[in-house]
Amino acid sequence: MTNSWTDIKNTDLVVVMGGNAAEAHPCGFKWVTEAKAKRGAKLIVVDPRYTRTASVSDFYAPIRPGSDIAFLMGVIRWCMENDKVQWEYVLNYTNAAFLVKDEFGWSDGLFTGYDEEKRDYDKASWDYKIGEDGYVLTDPTLQDPRCVWNLLRDHVDVYTPEMVERVCGTPQDKFLTICQMIGECSTPTKTMTSMYALGWTQHSKGAQNIRGMAMLQLILGNIGVRGGGMNALRGHSNIQGLTDIGLMSNLIPGYLNIPTEKEADWQTYLSTRSFKPLRPNQMSYWQNYPKFMVSFMKAMWGDTATAENDWAYHYLPKLDVPAYDAMRMFELMTHGKVNLYFCQGFNPLLSFPNRGKMTEAFSKLKMLVIMDPLTTETSHFWQNHGIYNDVDTAAIQTEVLELPTTCFAEDEGALVNSGRWLQWHWAGATPPGQAKHDTWIMAQIWTRVRKLYQDEGGVFPDPILNLTWDYADPGNPMPDELAKEMNGKALATVYDPADPTKVLAEAGQQLAGFAQYRDDGSTMGGCWIYAGSWTEKGNMMARRDNSDPDETGAYLNWAFAWPANRRILYNRASCDVQGKPWDPSRKLIEWTGEKWEGYDVPDIAPTAKPTEVGPFIMNPEGVSRLFSRGMMRDGPFPTHMEPFEAPIANVFNPRMRGNPVARVFESDAETFAAVGDPDFPFVATSYRLTEHFHYWTKHNPVNAALQPEFFVEISEELAAERGIERGGRVRVWSKRGQVWAKAVVTKRIRPMTCDGKIVHVVGIPLHWGFMGAARNGFGPNSLSPAVGDANVETPEFKAFMVNIEPAAEEPVA
């Protein structure tokens, strides 16, 4: 989230698209209710189903799964055409006036530079025109046809209300009502917030869905303000934290990158990360990259990382592919190229697409290690459970180790909520039986491996033998020791660069913030964005002062928010160019004539002059991007792409399948149903229920009793067409697998018409398996295709094709 749960009360309009907060985030959704009750805010829901959120909305419109970009570009077109634009914001805080290279363009739904063989773009033309002074050329009058604003206008021109209806199935009148409601938020004193979740991310173009809304929010001037923002609701309790800390193939904590093979040495690695400002006076804060990176290397390898050896740069692995993400690893497993696999609190047998492929992948491992508080389907993938896990046990040669871990109640440490708050929690129960903390397990494994290398030698033991491990008990590091390491400390005296006689931190002291990070080896810190979370003053994440001066919703003294305890990102943009709040009644910060101050930690240098320094300090432009240059693989503007399995062809280019640059493994391509395949005529989409949390709560007898049984949801029309009884048993199948379920026949899903064709939707909730207290069932992953988003490889769970028929009732056991 750019903002926070408690900030939602400040909004005038909530758009829930790609999520269902009332169902999946009930206590956070309370803040929407608060805004409606106290501010008269309105709620719009756009969703294939009339969801629980829709039931309390002011306006609802249906949309075909996987067509959100067309809808969003349609809204942008309408706002541009009807002058619903926050002009001062757009002109000064976005790259609308920046000029783009003449070679850039698009046709047939594709941008310039497409290579069909490689399924990739040559992105050279997707960039700005640079002047002789090294800065981007701009035209603040927006007259130049090559400025971003005019290119955007041309790009969205095709997304007329008629086109939106044709592609999305959303009736034009409903679409236009929503445009008008959204358009009202272009005034500086009205804000809209976007609340989204997996309904936008789980698509082969998920990242572009979100960019589409982010662009709309910029055009309305709603980023950086109270009650505005792009608010990813997020799923699990620490999904934010695990991403912050970089537990991904290609990440280093704090959104730094693991090098690729092309970056053979430290200088080459840094050369593409200089982040030279693209406009005069801009902060371009990523220029501090070397400080964050060197401090990370010092946190990892201490005295072994020196300036002479490039901070032990060769200890880091170098990637030959963009990432060894989970789906690539499962593909490699099916080819017998992976021997050992660890699942720490994760149930991939039910969480990743094409379950049949998952079973095949795990069957080819030598050893699978599970660490979990619960016994999971993944740890039993080899065990036969009839139709629910129909495997040949004896033939599966994988050894499995199942290790019992603690759960939250027995554990101490911080979790990061959607609003980036790091909240500390304490243990209040003894672990059951022999269950152990994950930290103990990881330390026990690692110290044993280190001992083997010490005793036996082996291949390149250096990064293991030299890893910093100075915990009081090396076999059981404590949460406070680890949290302090992430915050960072001074290794030598750290001086103020503005006044070299002034000491900021003595050697051994915790750093107060990332501004104290250095690139000369005098500081260490595991995760720069967490700097300030555990300082000399103690554990900032454990703060429990819930006062909120003037009830802005900021709660600055409650826990700690990254970065720098800032509660609303880009909050400099809540003021006009002169530094005065757009909306005085919703002041966040302001320029006093000398410095920035207010209710939140300013997202700008405290004394940066408002007329000189732009508000988007992380970008070398100093402004936000309506045109994202070559930063995303599938285009500098979002463009309509169909799901890989779709009922209709792409209206711009019938030859185009799915996202034209998404990675597709050959074996998976064979499992996709053809466009309009009569054997798989219905669109399926997955969703969650309020009584359950993923595959965990089915282990809880209370939740299992509340929602005991797997079902699928269909419209009355589809039920009639297929002769399906209300509550009857049905079989649902895709080109990859089949499931049996109860049919829930509702008015919440209605057929729609897209490109002249009736489209039925089958809703498939995600909560059942073959372990725990609930009845045995299936997950949507038995049916969904193994293909991910082109930028981030999040699987396409929200739009794929299935068939459905009545099935014989299950024999009563």
Add this chain to the structure above:
Amino acid sequence: MNIDLSRRGFLRLAGAGVAATSLGAMGFGGAEAAEQAHVRAFKLATTTETRNTCPYCSVACGIIMYSKGDVKAGETAELIHIEGDADHPTNRGTLCPKGAALKDFVHAPTRLTTPRYRAAGASEFQEITWEEALDKIARALKDDRDANFIQANEAGVPVNRWTTTGFLAASATTNETAWLTYKTVRSMGIVGFDNQARV
């Protein structure tokens, strides 16, 4: 503000206060002490109270856990009740159907309590000691790393990566677990590294 005054302390005070004022108001005066002596204490007043957050969705509602026994004092502690934390700015004491049933998640019948091992081709798990399990894992890691670690690519560039072992990290573990996991996995050169944020 309610930083220092614990919920348990608050209940005790409130309980005593109600008893004292109502009796006093009704003019029983001297009966107060006798009355208080036999009023049963609130059940939760004998418990240890711990602040935590709901481990499910990332609204991260504040919760208060009540246990018999104090973990901090080194005692065995049994969780007997969980409720929403009224001091928490986000949820202000509310919980959804998931958070409201959290205690029964902690006590779920299918929680793991002992390390188990499934041999190749076997149809059941068997119990194994922690020592055996950890030694087995460390041995497997070392052997696979030594056999398959790639030190340089074809062009001779040092790449120091290990692709035949992978690690899928969780989404509800603490930051501190995540950091220790990061150090462990990265120092070995594992690149098949991912977490639940992917899905």
